[in-house]
Amino acid sequence: MVSPGMGLAHILLLSIWRQAFQDVNVLVIFGFGFLLAFTKRYGFSSTGFNLLIAALGVQWAMLVEGFLFSSAAEKVKISLHSVLKASISVTAVLISAGALLGKANPIQLIWMAMVEVAAFSTSRWINVKFLKVEEHTSLMHVHIFGTYFGLAVSWWLYHSSLSERVEKEKSNPISDLFSMLGTLFLWMFWPSFNSVLIVDLMEKRNAICNTYYAIAVSAVAAFALSSLSSRNGKIRMIHIHHAALAGGVALGFSAPIIPHPCIAMILGLLASMVAVLGSHCLQTYLNSVLKIHDTCGVHYTFGLPGLLGAIVHVILFIIIKRASLSSLGYLALIEVGSFMLTTAIGLGTGFITGFILTFKLWKTLPASKYFDDQAFWEFPHLAYGF
């Protein structure tokens, strides 16, 4: 990363790293925790279980990554960098937990976290080892992987009563504001998330700036499209929570290589459109046909913008490398193959995990107890409405 003898420069770089590590931590623990806190009776569980599985997942990810990626059979070496990679890997679990929000109990979530972290690390290992995907790109697959893993698990936990929004699944003004707090923290720290693994300083700066402008465009577009897509021109909070983030997700892969802010901004606009369109079409048509219930809308927040980003990444890859390489077609195929593979592994392992999670052994929740804190938490007093 830094050649020896660059004492001061090294210290400077380390301080940037430490800061970025802090940002990613805020994003993962605080941002995701509060983003999920939008259902009116599930706030304790949303933030609490998020912390639980994030804390568990990071430790487990450190071990799994260490076993898979370290060459010799010695001790696993860790550094700030490996903790950072572990935190980003855990994002996959948090996204899946968003799809399952309110329907799984802590035991199921813990098992899902263990399996998913292992599966994601393995998928990443295949990508890096055999397809020679860059480390940054391979880690940015978390969005796609987490989404499709979560959706596959969600298919198993489907219950016919979920076809309509039950009363407890709705939000109230206060829970929506808490969710907005989470959204803002995710939104603000997304430039850190997209740039943290990049070593080259120029690329790091470009990744930060690209994400900053793209995610700003996505926020404005989210407001505009939300108003446009409702009959009485009113803005819906759920669109703001999700579509505003889409730009950051879509930019994950290609943030460092986009040479011009304008391209990033167009991508942000497209991602926001995909997310708002997705929230209308998927929730009403696809999910009811496939019998998938996606509580937090992770499919259109992380999944579709992630796929869009992956496709754009391939296109940019071809444009940038078109003059210099003879085996361009082959390399482009590898790029396409890598995110297809990630999606497939996500769906496959998610399907198996979901099947296992339906066993009676885990004391699965009856559908009447879905979206309810009271199944798991001691209340200081009986809160109103329960």
Add this chain to the structure above:
Amino acid sequence: MPSAFATNMRFKFSILAIFLEVLIIVLFGIFVRYENNQPIKKDKLLLYPFFQDVHVMIFVGFGFLMTFLKKYGFSSVGINMLIAALGLQWGTLMQGFWHMKEQKINIGIESMINADFSTATVLISFGAVLGKTSPVQMLIMTILEITIFSCNEHLVVNVLRATDTGASMTIHAFGAYFGLAAARVLYRPGLKEGHKNEESAYHSDMFAMIGTLFLWLFWPSFNSAIAHPDLQQRAIINTYFSMAACTLTAFALSSLVEHRGKLDMVHIQNATLAGGVAVGSCADMSIYPFGAMLIGSIAGVISVIGFKFLTPFFSSKLKIHDTCGVHNLHGLPGLLGGLASIIAAVAHVKWRETDSPSAPMQAAALGCTIGIALVGGAFAGLVLNLPFLGQAPDENCYDDSVYWEVPAEERQPAGQFGDAGDHRTVNINV
């Protein structure tokens, strides 16, 4: 139903927003590029933590500070985000136009900080008109205000060569007086007797406190982000002590001016921040911690007094209704900051090693900032008064449900949070 109150903004708002967005993307495509020629310096990237702190202040700090109204939380945070996200793009362009090289605007981390700064002016003005404007009006105001702001900033920094590191004058005083002038033009006689939704509830005050705390925490970064690297540490320390002193005097004064010595949450939410505003202009001067604490203490005092006496006077006599009291949090302390910088210049306080700022230039900067803000704000107010911008009628002010899909509130037992018997006002759709 008069057509002026057509609050259905489905096409007006979305088409205007998309149009502005496409326009900005095209302008970015033509004019903007990354600073590319030289290998990037590491100290540029060291500004990134400062940027991140300022970013938190703009989006969470300002956003949640305004959530104190009991039925206006969505708009406070949401429209705050909309304004800031649009404003930072427009601000990059407007500030960049003054510093073009070879017909191109070069951007990097520093321009991101400046872009975030430029949005702060609009957010301050938004506080003055909070609850009385539509999102369509706010889009227009964002574009107008940032354009005028960047001209004024260029005048103060590059023409007059005044010092305003923490931007007491160019951002805080400018934003406040711009907002007040706009609020004067947009005055609604129908709301003279107050409005039933213009009050806080227990939980909304708690949300506002989130905003206050984030602003308070990160203010040292705000005042030092664009300081000279050698002077950054001084700016951080001065701001830190000023904020601490200000908090103490704000608590003290709040208890003093209220009956029976109780604290008023409005004062705690706002006046505790005045110290950061007031010390801005002198933050990187050698004013010593006692100077910073003096400025902070005075700022806390005038801010609380402003809330207690000046805001009611403005509202009843001058027909300026200032919802958030931005005059007391940003206007008066901003003026104080400008005056402090003049005094510091007269007293030959050291600034960059040897030289001290020039007093006439500081005074000129303060004067022209206030003048441009008032004229610009009045102009913006006139534009926003156009009747087809989706304004809400008087009885639906301070209510999210005019522009937002608001989930139904559960019936709460009477007395809990103090707003029992809650009936949303009927939405008016034409």
